Amino acid sequence: MEQRITENMGRSLNEHGYRDPVFVGKGSFAKVYRVRDEKRDFQACKISKVTEQWEQECRNSREICHPLFPAYREHWTDGEWGYLVMEFWDGCDLRKMLDMRGRLSPGQAARIALQITEGLQYLHERPHPFLYRDLKPENIRIRVDGRAGILDLGCLWNREQDWSGAGNRSFSAPEQFVPGEIPGEESDVYAVGRLLAVMLGDDTDGTVRQSVGIRRRNAEKRCGRKEQRQEKWLRKVIAMATCEERKDRIPEIKMLRTLLMVTDDSGRERKRACRAADFYYVRKLYCP
Known part of the structure; x- marks a missing residue:
């Protein structure tokens, strides 16, 4: 996956109300982009292939509520790709x-x-x-x-x-x-x-x-x-x-x-x- 958002990924983000994706980092299986929501606030969107590990991280993110961990916003899938939106920390x-x-x-x-x-x-x-x-x-x-x-x-x-x-x-x-x-x-x-x-x-x-x-x-x-x-x-x-x-x-x-x-x-x-x-x-x- 390239650092630049693909056309399909940009479309999927737009459909869920997120704009202006900027690449900020990557891990072993995912890349993270800073996006703006409909209120123009920054959020972090982690994009990766849909795997069991991705699904587990989504479940864990929804369940964990503590200021030492980024707050969960939402997640969805689009084809083979999974999108997990969380609180953005600069x-x-x-x-x-x-x-x-x-x-x-x-x-x-x-x-x-x-x-x-x-x-x-x-x-x-x-x-x-x-x-x-x-x-x-x-x-x-x-x-x-x-x-x-x-x-x-x-x-x-x-x-x-x-x-x-x-x-x-x-x-x-x-x-x-x-x-x-x-x-x-x-x-x-x-x-x-x-x-x-x-x-x-x-x-x-x-x-x-x-x-x-x-x-x-x-x-x-x-x-x-x-x-x-x-x-x-x-x-x-x-x-x-x-x-x-x-x-x-x-x-x-x-x-x-x-x-x-x-x-x-x-x-x-x-x-x-x-x-x-x-x-x-x-x-x-x-x-x-």
């Missing part, structure tokens, strides 16, 4: 931000991670809970007001559905790719840990990206004690979130949020947070 994805900046400060990384985990906690604590399973920088939108949001609901999964090996190898937990292995909250915890590491300058394989190595070292020289303390704490949280053994991993998003909330606090407050979390592995690894 900004850029986290991948583009990291490509431009190289890495984020510990404070910025913690703030983005806290917003993301708020959305994941909502998914996990619903009456019919979902696992997200596909957290990666391309699915995180940083809006013009600085707030983060989560895109792409095609990989949401609950235990009522058949197992499928969805996700991505660079960020998703190892158990998501083992046939018959049922992921849990700790699987999304793993992905947040990997995302935090990349925001702090690591490559997707855990090494420092060579292209930003010099900038990272210069930034570390300039940062004060507060940022050094923040990064030291976040590195410990990352280690606890990304253990290969599921039983040694931080077991739930709520507990991960508790630890992220004390990034700026003193050693005493961090110890208190560990006691409140009541997780032996956190207390074992924590060093004041």
